[in-house]
Every structure is written in structure tokens, then in C-alpha cells.
Amino acid sequence: MKTRAIVAAVGAGAALLFLGACGEKPMVYKQGQYQGKPDSKPWDNDKFKGNQVEWEKAIKARNQGQDEYSHNIAPNS
DSSP, rough: OOHHHHHHHHHHHHHHHHTTTOOOOOOOTTTBOOOOOOOOOOTTTTTTTTTTHHHHHHHHHHHHHGGGGGSSSOOOO
């Protein structure tokens, strides 16, 4: 009976130790230094292959498609 209690206590301690290691790492801010992931340009992808001009054209065309004033809506007869 005594060994069973010892095994249970050791098992519970090991479980707490493993679960404690799963926590988040503390974020340490260094003055003046960005610690996060660097952002890439929106046109640096497979579709535009780094071509900023083509990306801007695509954005303008998309915006035109969403502009209600540019749609030719026939009046109700």
C-alpha cells in the first residue's frame, strides 16, 4: 500500500513537471528592438512574384469592382 502511494506521488510530480514545461515562454522586450516575426511585402508571393506594380493594378481593379458608383445599374421600369 505504501509503495502504491509513493508511485502515485512520483507520477503526479512527473505529470506536473511535464505540464509546467508546456507553458508559454516569457516575452522579453529589449529597448528599441522588435522581437516579433518580420513582415513581408504583400506583393512578395507566388501570384505576383515581387512585382509591386502588378499588385497595385490588381488592388485597384478589385476596388473598382466594389465601388457601387461604377456599376451600371438599370433603373426599375
